[in-house]
Each structure stands twice: as C-alpha cells, then as structure tokens.
Amino acid sequence: MxxxxxxxxxxxxxxxxxxxxxxxxxxxxxxxxxxxxxxxxxxxxxxxxxxxxxxxxxxxxxxxxxxxxxxxxxxxxxxxxxxxxxxxxxxxxxxxxxxxxxxxxxxxxxxxxxxxxxxxxxxxxxxxxxxxxxxxTEPPASLTKAQKEALRCIAEGDRHAAAAAKLGITESAFKARLISVRERLNARTTAEALQRAKEYRLL
Known part of the structure; x- marks a missing residue:
C-alpha cells in the first residue's frame, strides 16, 4: 500500500x-x-x-x-x-x-x-x-509474524512495556513493529491498523 x-x-x-x-x-x-x-x-x-x-x-x-x-x-x-x-x-x-x-x-x-x-x-x-x-491502496496479502504478534498484543490490551516483555524484545523494538504495521496497512494510528487488519482478515 x-x-x-x-x-x-x-x-x-x-x-x-x-x-x-x-x-x-x-x-x-x-x-x-x-x-x-x-x-x-x-x-x-x-x-x-x-x-x-x-x-x-x-x-x-x-x-x-x-x-x-x-x-x-x-x-x-x-x-x-x-x-x-x-x-x-x-x-x-x-x-x-x-x-x-x-x-x-x-x-x-x-x-x-x-x-x-x-x-x-x-x-x-x-x-x-x-x-x-x-x-x-491494494491491501497487502499478509503481515509478517512479528507484525501479527504486535497487533495481537494490542488487541489483548497489553501496554507497550508488557507486550515487549511478553514477546521477549525491547520496548523500542515493539514500537518499531507497530510503526511497520501502520505503514504496511496505511493506517494513521495503531487502532486503525488493528481494525484494518481485522477487516482484511490478516489476523
């Protein structure tokens, strides 16, 4: 996109x-x-x-x-x-x-x-x-495993620090994953990216 x-x-x-x-x-x-x-x-x-x-x-x-x-x-x-x-x-x-x-x-x-x-x-x-x-604006066919993991953490209500700990990465690395998924889905916010991922059936 x-x-x-x-x-x-x-x-x-x-x-x-x-x-x-x-x-x-x-x-x-x-x-x-x-x-x-x-x-x-x-x-x-x-x-x-x-x-x-x-x-x-x-x-x-x-x-x-x-x-x-x-x-x-x-x-x-x-x-x-x-x-x-x-x-x-x-x-x-x-x-x-x-x-x-x-x-x-x-x-x-x-x-x-x-x-x-x-x-x-x-x-x-x-x-x-x-x-x-x-x-x-053609939606992507898929997300990377890392991008899916990051979005699932957000969907489950995890804060950035908790999500990073759950995934065994630094908080800055977790934020980088969220940035990459927003860019891939052409979303302005993480919430919008999560919604689009659901709409596109990528999760």
Whole structure:
C-alpha cells in the first residue's frame, strides 16, 4: 500500500475535475469500501443518507455491473427514485462514474459539476487517477509474524512495556513493529491498523 501523501495527491487531482464534489470508494468488499472519501455538499450528503439512496443509486448499480466510465447523462440503469434529478437540484448537475477492479474488490467513484459535462480528455485523466488510487491502496496479502504478534498484543490490551516483555524484545523494538504495521496497512494510528487488519482478515 502507498502512503497517505500519495492518496491525498490523487484525491486533490480528482477534486479539480469535480467542483460540485466527488465520492471515492476504494476496494468495496462485503458491501463496504476499505477506504472512502467524499466532498459533496453537506446538504446533499445528508439528504442522500436520510433517503437511503446508497441501495438505490443507479451510479452504484452501474459500477457493480461493469468497469470503465459513464457520464450520468448516459447511464443505462433505471433511476425509479429520481436520484439523479435530486442530485441536480443540489448542484450535482453533470456527473461521471468510474468503476475499476475485480467484483470482489471493486473501486467505484463519482464526480460532479454544475456547469458542464466532463470532456473525453478529462475522463481519461480521471480514469487513470482512479486506477492509480486503486492500485496503491491494494491491501497487502499478509503481515509478517512479528507484525501479527504486535497487533495481537494490542488487541489483548497489553501496554507497550508488557507486550515487549511478553514477546521477549525491547520496548523500542515493539514500537518499531507497530510503526511497520501502520505503514504496511496505511493506517494513521495503531487502532486503525488493528481494525484494518481485522477487516482484511490478516489476523
């Protein structure tokens, strides 16, 4: 996995194409993305959640049905709940959805503007950036034995000194293991690393 700085750089690049906001769901597994980012206006985000649109959204349905990109104006998926019309009323007038990856770990992203359709050249650049974000956030296939031992100690509630003693290493060596596992899982905190390790089924 890549560093948070690399991910943020990709998101900044995507944000330039979507002045009305975006949703980026990376590696959707078991109906939830491993990482998600969204910059839509708060009123639309709240309206979307309040109405349970995630299970009815034609852009999400399209993203699970195929890969590539599609302007919202050309989506071949029915929209019986008029979600796209509601989106337009909230300033998301023109949009694009991009889907990439295997169905077992699909990345689905949507980008919105209020002024015009995205050009073909812009779509190509967006697709390339989404593919890059998908690739650099691919979860690791495994953790080292040392990394697993360190995370299990934390999961059991051990403090650093106690965990180090249990493993027969110095406290600084134990902290180094935690740093390495945070980097491997692209986590900001040890708690986040532990949660991701569980989600990725690495423990």
């Amino acid at each position: 890549s560093s948070r700085a690399d991910i943020n750089a990709g998101l900044r690049k995507l944000g330039k194409f979507a002045p009305s906001g975006y949703f980026v769901g990376l590696h959707i597994r078991f109906a939830a993305p491993l990482m998600q980012f969204q910059t839509y206006r708060e009123d639309w985000a709240e309206f979307y959640v309040r109405n349970g649109y995630a299970l009815r959204d034609p852009t999400i349905a399209w993203g699970f049905s195929t890969t590539g990109s599609c302007r919202w104006s050309a989506l071949p998926i029915p929209d019986p709940f008029n979600i796209l019309r509601e989106a337009a009323a909230h300033g998301l007038t023109y949009g694009l959805t991009v889907a990439h990856g295997l169905i077992s770990s699909r990345t689905i992203c949507s980008f919105a503007r209020d002024d015009r359709e995205l050009t073909n050249a812009e779509i190509e650049e967006i697709e390339a950036t989404v593919r890059h974000l998908h690739d650099i």
